[in-house]
Amino acid sequence: MVEFYTASHAWGYGPEDGPERWHEHFPLARGRRQSPVxxxxxDTRYDAALRPLQFSYEAAAAQSLANSGHTVQVQFGEGAALAGGPLAGPYRLAQLHLHWGSGPEQGSEHTLEGRRFPAELHVVHWRARSPRLSEALSRPDGLAVVAVLLRLGAPCPALQPLLGALGSVRxxxxxxxxxxxxxxxxxxAGGDFWTYPGSLTTPPLLERVTWLVLREPVAIGAEQLRALRGLLSSAAGEPPCPLQDNWRPCQPLHGREPRGNFR
Known part of the structure; x- marks a missing residue:
């Protein structure tokens, strides 16, 4: 989910190195605060104490676009922030990336009442009170990730500049x-969300994330999905290997109770 580090072992999404095998090298895969869910x-309850989410993204400056072999990722500079909800203080915008599948009912990591969407967008933030990202990752509330479920429909104009540049990072x-x-x-446009304490959805699966799952899905066009599916998890000069189905199955709640800001 978050390519802020280099994991100590190779991992992926295939039968030999996929989510069913991650626990062999990353014991937290069987932890009690794992994501997605x-x-x-x-399983949820309304929490009147949850504040509206505040997105201060006016100063967001995209620095780079990258293919990590696990996802496509946009890195941001400083200046943009997230606050509200259950968060104690602001969080800095760090990066965004996507998860997608090879079929219409595969792709999202979180599901709603068992329904999986074709893709999911993660907007990743880290605790602004921490002077460094490495320090934020050592805290149980170090990261805040906004999850946007993507449904098949009309093309998303806001995504088009990013998807139009995918040829440069194939x-x-x-x-x-x-x-x-x-x-x-x-x-x-809607402000409804659920929140729960969870983890990174890729190794090393650190349980350091406050998840903010937006209730309203956003539409993405069929051609836009095809653009994502055209990326490769293989490097230049290697046999081509499609980058798709890069999602982790849902994990047990283990007593966690997602809270919503709506009834």
Whole structure:
């Protein structure tokens, strides 16, 4: 999920190195605060104390676009922030990336009442009171990730500048300047969300994330999905290997109770 580090072992999404095998090298895979989760009405509760989310993205400056072999990722400079909800203080915008599948009912990591969406966008932030990202990652509330479920429908204009540049990062390990775009426009108009304590959804699966799953999905076009599916998890010069189905199955709640800011 977050390519801020280099994991100590190779991992991926195939039968030999995929989520079912991650626990062999990353014991936290079987922890009690793992993500993603299936959000069901019977497991959630309304929390009137949750504040509206505040996205201060006006100063967001996309620095680079990269293919990590696990996802496509946009890195941001300083200046943009997230606050509100259950968060104690502001969080700095760090990066965004996507997860997607090879079919219409595969791709999202979080599910709603068991329903999986074609793709999911993660907007990653780190605790502003921490002077360094490494320090934030050592705290249970170090990261805050906004999850946006993507449904098949009309093309998403806000995503088009990013998807139009994917040809420059088609293979693993490539990086290119990112075209200007407005991350706030990638988010739905509605302000409803669920929140729960969880983890990174990729190794090393650190349980350091406050998740903010937006209730309203955003539409993405069929051609836009095809652009994502055209990326490769292989490096230049290697046999081509499609980068798709880069999602982790839902994990047990283990007593956690997602809270919503709506009834």
């Amino acid at each position: 299936d959000i069901r009405a019977q 293979t693993r390990g490539t990086r290119a300047p990112c075209p200007a775009f407005r991350p706030r426009e990638l988010l739905p």
